[in-house]
Amino acid sequence: MEARIETLTEKKLLGRHIDMSFIENKTFELWSGFMPKKKEIKNIISDNLYSLEVFSTGHFDNFDPSKIFQKWAAVEVSDYNDIAVGMETLVVPDGLYAVFVHYGPASNGHTTYHSIFTEWLPNSKYTVDDRPHFAVMDHKYKKDDPDSEEEIWIPIKNRN
Template identity: 75%
Template structure:
């Protein structure tokens, strides 16, 4: 598994979020409520979709799939001037990320995440940082198509 290390500059996102856990996954519900209203966002920078997780500090120290976190469906915007009703803003701060390419249906992304957290990360010079995790879905993303591709961005910092 290969990673590209990126120094991300701040991103402004606009979208919706739900609190959920890995056991009580509400991702489908979240995207079903966001996608019909996506066109109401007039200042998006491109057509990319962002699927984000905002985990509480220390979430991965004693991992429990029942612990809750925020899951976001969003797009990147130029500013927060016009926010449609029932939508929210989120800023991804500057920072270091390990970027992985997931190839295959979205339903198999858990395999890529498993490899990142059990193989790549423990054998790297990095540890997970407390910033949002996200996937970028551009024109290569085709949901359940075996040829689908999406980028997975994991926030990292150098090990102490």
């Protein structure tokens, strides 16, 4: 598995979030509520969609799939001057990320994440950092199409 290491500059995102766990996945509910409202957002920077997870500090120390985290559906905006009704703001701070490309149906994404956390990360000089994790879905993203592609961004920091 190949990773591209990127230094992310701060992103201003606008969207919605829902509290969920890996066991009680509410991703479909989240995106079903967000997409019809997306057209009301005026200051979108690109057509990219962002699927984010905001985990509590130490979430992965003793992994428990029933632990609650925030799942976001969002777009990047230029500013927060005109926030559509029902939308929330999320700033993704500057930082180092390992970027992976998931090829294939979104429903097989768990295999890519498994490889990242059980193969790539333990054999790298990095550890997970406490910043949002996210996937970027651009024009190559086709949900459950076998030719779909999306980028997975994992926040990292050098091991001590």
